[in-house]
Amino acid sequence: MTPALDLPGYRHLYSGKVRDLYVPLNAAGEDDPDRLLLAASDRISAYDAILDPAIPDKGEILNRLSLWWFDQLADLLPNHVLTTDVPDAVAGRAILVRRLDMVPVECVARAYLTGGGLGEYAATGAVSGLPLPAGLVDGSRLPEPIFTPSSKAPAGEHDEPITYADVVALVGPGRAAELRELTVEILRRGNAIAAERGILLADTKVEFGLDAGGALVLADEVLTPDSSRFWPADEWVPGRAQASFDKQFVRDWLTSPASGWSKSSGDAPPPLPAEVVEQTRARYVEAYERLTGARFVPLASAR
Numbered sequence: 001m002t003p004a005l006d007l008p009g010y011r012h013l014y015s016g017k018v019r020d021l022y023v024p025l026n027a028a029g030e031d032d033p034d035r036l037l038l039a040a041s042d043r044i045s046a047y048d049a050i051l052d053p054a055i056p057d058k059g060e061i062l063n064r065l066s067l068w069w070f071d072q073l074a075d076l077l078p079n080h081v082l083t084t085d086v087p088d089a090v091a092g093r094a095i096l097v098r099r100l101d102m103v104p105v106e107c108v109a110r111a112y113l114t115g116g117g118l119g120e121y122a123a124t125g126a127v128s129g130l131p132l133p134a135g136l137v138d139g140s141r142l143p144e145p146i147f148t149p150s151s152k153a154p155a156g157e158h159d160e161p162i163t164y165a166d167v168v169a170l171v172g173p174g175r176a177a178e179l180r181e182l183t184v185e186i187l188r189r190g191n192a193i194a195a196e197r198g199i200l201l202a203d204t205k206v207e208f209g210l211d212a213g214g215a216l217v218l219a220d221e222v223l224t225p226d227s228s229r230f231w232p233a234d235e236w237v238p239g240r241a242q243a244s245f246d247k248q249f250v251r252d253w254l255t256s257p258a259s260g261w262s263k264s265s266g267d268a269p270p271p272l273p274a275e276v277v278e279q280t281r282a283r284y285v286e287a288y289e290r291l292t293g294a295r296f297v298p299l300a301s302a303r
């Protein structure tokens with residue numbers, strides 16, 4: 001993985017698969033106690049691997065989409081965004097945010113049944129301890145979006161599903177109810193907008209933090225193809241794996257004989273052909289333009 005950029009005036013704190021976290025430094029070179037810089041990279045992840053090469057503009061597209069969703073949700077709850085006035089090296093794809101006391105729960109909501117939730121349902125008839133109607137299949141729309149939280153696993157490990165009772169034990173009953181209500185409402189609102197524009201949000205993960213006054217604040221990124229499953233609405237057919245709006249070109253090529261790769265090999269996926277990179281970039285642009293109604297013009301070219 002390409003190492004995170006060195007940003008003068010910032011200290012690199014942590015890199016996830018596709019994003020990097022920095023802390024601003026004061027004149028004495030000490031960590032700013034109140035702010036962080038979140039940078040979305042052009043890295044793309046699939047099959048639990050970071051693929052090569054990166055997708056040009058992916059970081060900027062998803063950062064701008066997340067900012068748009070924060071605006072759409074601003075009447076529901078406050079968010080951590082301070083400014084997009086960031087160093088040139090990450091301009092357009094990074095935000096300065098308020099440093100929060102992060103809630104130790106991955107808040108996941110599901111509007112459609114797939115992935116790990118489908119596996120749990122097949123085994124138990126429930127997801128996160130929530131019994132679901134019989135007869136659901138891969139891609140079934142759920143009667144109502146459900147809250148299916150996960151633990152915050154250490155770096156490099158997979159989050160583990162937890163029950164609502166586990167969340168209550170972690171944060172107390174009142175806060176747990178607030179997290180459930182807000183997470184479900186964010187996905188509900190996301191789908192109300194996305195469905196009109198031909199995109200289904202099957203599920204999403206959001207993160208919350210507490211500000212100094214103890215108020216809940218929406219953090220991290222929100223309703224992006226990296227934090228949510230985006231499906232093209234016109235290809236939705238319950239009963240089979242759904243097409244991914246943004247990653248289907250990658251999946252199709254990597255699982256085709258042309259790649260010479262096998263998921264089960266344990267080998268790293270081969271580099272993506274230029275055509276797949278461009279097709280994938282175009283899908284991120286399309287998702288942004290459909291949802292926001294705005295044209296995507298890369299900041300660099302707009303300068």
Ligand SMILES: N#Cc1c(N)ncnc1-c1cnn(Cc2cccc(F)c2)c1
Pocket residue numbers: 014015016019020021036038039080097098099100101102209219220221
């Ligand atoms: N958002 C936010 C946030 C905040 N506003 N205050 C305190 N901590 C965080 C915080 C800590 N880890 N992450 C996940 C994360 C995000 C982006 C890139 C990464 F590498 C990792 C988020």
